[in-house]
Amino acid sequence: ADLALAFTPEDDDAEARHEWIETQLERGWANYWLGRAREITADAKRLGPLVDRHGSAAQRANFLRNLVLAAFRTDRYLVSDQTLAHARASVEAAAEARRPMILAHAEFALGFCHMWRDELPAALSGLEQALRLAERIGDAERIVLCLSYLTVVHRKRGDLPSTQEYLERSLRAAAESKMHAYAALARANQAWLAWRAGDLAATMEHGRAAVT
Numbered sequence: 001a002d003l004a005l006a007f008t009p010e011d012d013d014a015e016a017r018h019e020w021i022e023t024q025l026e027r028g029w030a031n032y033w034l035g036r037a038r039e040i041t042a043d044a045k046r047l048g049p050l051v052d053r054h055g056s057a058a059q060r061a062n063f064l065r066n067l068v069l070a071a072f073r074t075d076r077y078l079v080s081d082q083t084l085a086h087a088r089a090s091v092e093a094a095a096e097a098r099r100p101m102i103l104a105h106a107e108f109a110l111g112f113c114h115m116w117r118d119e120l121p122a123a124l125s126g127l128e129q130a131l132r133l134a135e136r137i138g139d140a141e142r143i144v145l146c147l148s149y150l151t152v153v154h155r156k157r158g159d160l161p162s163t164q165e166y167l168e169r170s171l172r173a174a175a176e177s178k179m180h181a182y183a184a185l186a187r188a189n190q191a192w193l194a195w196r197a198g199d200l201a202a203t204m205e206h207g208r209a210a211v212t
Helices: 014-033 037-054 057-074 081-097 100-116 120-137 140-157 160-177 180-196 200-211
Strands: none
Touching: 014 037, 014 057, 037 057, 057 081, 057 100, 081 100, 100 120, 100 140, 120 140, 140 160, 140 180, 160 180, 180 200
């Protein structure tokens, strides 16, 4: 896409600039999954002035999302106040954009931040909101992520029945979407429930299944 656009930040072609910003922002997801926090941060520094001056509300939301993604990697999920503020601002920009998929992503990221900070009521609210949006628009990936981390939130709350309910839903959704890492997370949650029940044989069985 970069080669096709042949765009540089100094160019004054508004349409090409919009598309170039889009391509740069979407690199953030790939870099996140590859663990390339430095690349996300470098892209953000380069893109920030352009997004501030020319970016749409949707692009501002995704730019802020990328700042959150970079912080997850660099800070190893020790979510700072600044990262939380970026996540909140991403939700606000996504709501302004009126783009349900972008809003579902932003709501998930905010709930995810609260989960890591052990702010469990806020985590529950944010992830449930993201799940409702994802189900409404058929965003299968976001459904799996929301169900998976709602299971973790209920674990943190010590709510065993809700943990059981959500891990079953997350396991089905992960299997249907072939998202094997999240199927493994569901099996790990099963191991935790078995441990809480004092069933060490089932704990080992589910734990091994999660690892394999």
